[in-house]
Amino acid sequence: MPETAAIDLAWSTAADVAATVAAGSSTAENxxxxxxxxxxxxxxxxNAFTAIIEERALARARALDEAGARHExxxxxxxxxFAVKNLFDIAGLTTLAGAKISRDAPPAxxxxxxxxxxxxxxxxxxxxxxxxxxxxxxxxxxxxxxPSHNPHDLERMTGGSSGGSAAAVAGGLVPLALGSDTNxxxxxxxxxxxxxxxxxxxxxxxxxxxxxxxxxxxHVGPLARNTRDLALAYDAMQGYDAEDPVCGQRPTEPVxxxxxxxxxxxxxxxxxxxxxxxxxxxxxxxxxxxxAALRVTDEIEIPEAKRARAAAYVxxxxxxxxxxxxxxxxxxxxxxxxxxxxxxxxxxxxxxHVAKAQKFRRxxxxxxxxxxxxxxxxxAPATPCPAPLIGQQTFVLDGVELSVRANLGIxxxxxxxxxxxxxxxxxxxxxxxxxxxxxxxxxxxxxxxxIAHALEKLGVVRANKPSVKGxx
Amino acid sequence: xxxxSKTRRKARSQPRPAGRGKSRGKPDAIDALVMxxxxxxxxxxxxxxxSGIRFNLQLVLTLAARIDEFALPDEAEPAPVFHA
Numbered sequence: 001m002p003e004t005a006a007i008d009l010a011w012s013t014a015a016d017v018a019a020t021v022a023a024g025s026s027t028a029e030n031x032x033x034x035x036x037x038x039x040x041x042x043x044x045x046x047n048a049f050t051a052i053i054e055e056r057a058l059a060r061a062r063a064l065d066e067a068g069a070r071h072e073x074x075x076x077x078x079x080x081x082f083a084v085k086n087l088f089d090i091a092g093l094t095t096l097a098g099a100k101i102s103r104d105a106p107p108a109x110x111x112x113x114x115x116x117x118x119x120x121x122x123x124x125x126x127x128x129x130x131x132x133x134x135x136x137x138x139x140x141x142x143x144x145x146x147p148s149h150n151p152h153d154l155e156r157m158t159g160g161s162s163g164g165s166a167a168a169v170a171g172g173l174v175p176l177a178l179g180s181d182t183n184x185x186x187x188x189x190x191x192x193x194x195x196x197x198x199x200x201x202x203x204x205x206x207x208x209x210x211x212x213x214x215x216x217x218x219h220v221g222p223l224a225r226n227t228r229d230l231a232l233a234y235d236a237m238q239g240y241d242a243e244d245p246v247c248g249q250r251p252t253e254p255v256x257x258x259x260x261x262x263x264x265x266x267x268x269x270x271x272x273x274x275x276x277x278x279x280x281x282x283x284x285x286x287x288x289x290x291x292a293a294l295r296v297t298d299e300i301e302i303p304e305a306k307r308a309r310a311a312a313y314v315x316x317x318x319x320x321x322x323x324x325x326x327x328x329x330x331x332x333x334x335x336x337x338x339x340x341x342x343x344x345x346x347x348x349x350x351x352x353h354v355a356k357a358q359k360f361r362r363x364x365x366x367x368x369x370x371x372x373x374x375x376x377x378x379x380a381p382a383t384p385c386p387a388p389l390i391g392q393q394t395f396v397l398d399g400v401e402l403s404v405r406a407n408l409g410i411x412x413x414x415x416x417x418x419x420x421x422x423x424x425x426x427x428x429x430x431x432x433x434x435x436x437x438x439x440x441x442x443x444x445x446x447x448x449x450x451i452a453h454a455l456e457k458l459g460v461v462r463a464n465k466p467s468v469k470g471x472x
Numbered sequence: 473x474x475x476x477s478k479t480r481r482k483a484r485s486q487p488r489p490a491g492r493g494k495s496r497g498k499p500d501a502i503d504a505l506v507m508x509x510x511x512x513x514x515x516x517x518x519x520x521x522x523s524g525i526r527f528n529l530q531l532v533l534t535l536a537a538r539i540d541e542f543a544l545p546d547e548a549e550p551a552p553v554f555h556a
């Protein structure tokens with residue numbers, strides 16, 4: 001493929017790639033070849049990919065091109081390259097989940113359900129992506145595989161744990177990636193890397209054949225450079241899956257056709273109280289810009305959000321520690337020490353605390369759901385600050401020096417704790433972008449994505465193209 | 473919004489459960505919990521890991537105390553698996 005075409009495709013949207021392939025202006029094979037060329041050129045800088053899947057991707061691309069040549073209707077994501085956090089099973093590859101220990105596991109027998117669904121919609125899987133060990137991470141750092149690097153400043157964190165997913169999308173390697181979000185692991189890296197992310201309602205998308213972390217908090221979802229691509233991917237992945245015990249038995253509710261409705265008629269408010277404390281000026285500016293663009297003046301308090309974050313922390317530590325107890329007994333030295341110490345501590349939490357946290361969780365859910373009688377969506381910061389430096393251990397929030405690793409998710413944890421859908425949207429501040437959360441009621445991903453799309457049209461949120469050394 | 477204070481504190485980075493003082497060199501309740509739990513769980517803990525585990529356990533217990541102090545009725549149902 002000519003190099004000029006590769007340059008053009010580097011920042012194309014998934015929708016544009018699919019339209020190009022459907023129109024015959026490019027073949028899927030050319031798109032995939034260009035994608036691998038970009039990955040080879042830029043990945044040494046970003047460390048986003050842990051595996052690339054050339055043979056399978058090219059075979060699928062050629063099959064799509066042959067279908068196109070036969071004038072068969074192509075599916076909506078035909079030829080769109082995508083990659084997945086390496087906790088998703090990919091047939092024939094070992095599922096690493098960011099861990100050294102997992103290298104000894106046998107290759108996966110089949111693909112994760114939502115990989116299959118994206119491929120059924122014509123998208124083409126090109127590789128597996130770096131992540132924090134066992135997803136217990138907000139930084140994007142990994143002692144075994146190296147940190148993923150933020151495309152806007154290679155010395156800075158991507159955020160995690162879906163760090164490779166965000167780096168690959170923000171760095172122009174792929175237009176679409178999948179991540180997982182237990183406490184913020186899609187929204188935090190989307191914020192720090194300046195892209196869009198969707199954490200759907202708990203139970204909306206199947207987690208079948210993904211490596212778990214905290215069963216009662218784990219979500220999966222897409223990251224992209226615009227709202228429409230999020231919606232197209234999300235629509236393709238929806239649907240009940242008996243292989244995930246918590247996947248909701250709900251009909252598919254396509255969102256892409258609804259995006260142009262915008263925010264008209266929706267009641268919005270900014271989250272007050274807890275969400276107004278601790279933020280760096282950049283996070284406050286980003287939120288203010290979004291609120292002003294939408295003409296939102298109302299503020300609403302999410303009750304006991306600080307306590308909700310504490311409860312999410314306790315449940316995460318306890319469930320995570322329990323999940324890994326066997327490996328901690330036999331392979332403790334093979335963990336990232338920072339992850340190991342947190343998991344061991346989690347396994348030691350007295351059960352009384354965990355049971356109380358689960359009781360509090362239901363109480364909190366009832367209080368928050370009541371708010372949605374008054375508003376359709378709530379705006380809140382996604383992270384307290386733009387991307388910290390790789391290796392940075394602490395930052396100061398509200399005058400208190402705190403661990404970066406444990407606290408990048410202070411604004412995301414109280415939301416995923418009760419499974420609410422959230423679109424994270426990037427505000428392109430200079431020199432570093434930062435995200436805002438658009439939080440909706442359960443099963444109302446359409447509301448969050450409509451508002452995200454409206455903000456894009458207003459020019460307030462945008463995934464800016466970084467100038468990555470080594471390739472434009 | 474503003475940051476409330478420019479004075480740095482380390483209150484939450486080194487939390488201490490109420491009523492349990494730790495004098496240097498003497499194991500306190502958290503140290504004892506780490507050691508007893510490791511034994512009860514048959515979990516080998518290298519002595520070099522102890523301080524990291526202790527720090528994280530103390531942090532999580534401090535957060536747990538915030539939930540513990542929140543009054544809920546006996547009838548409150550837990551949400552071990554959340555359904556939205």
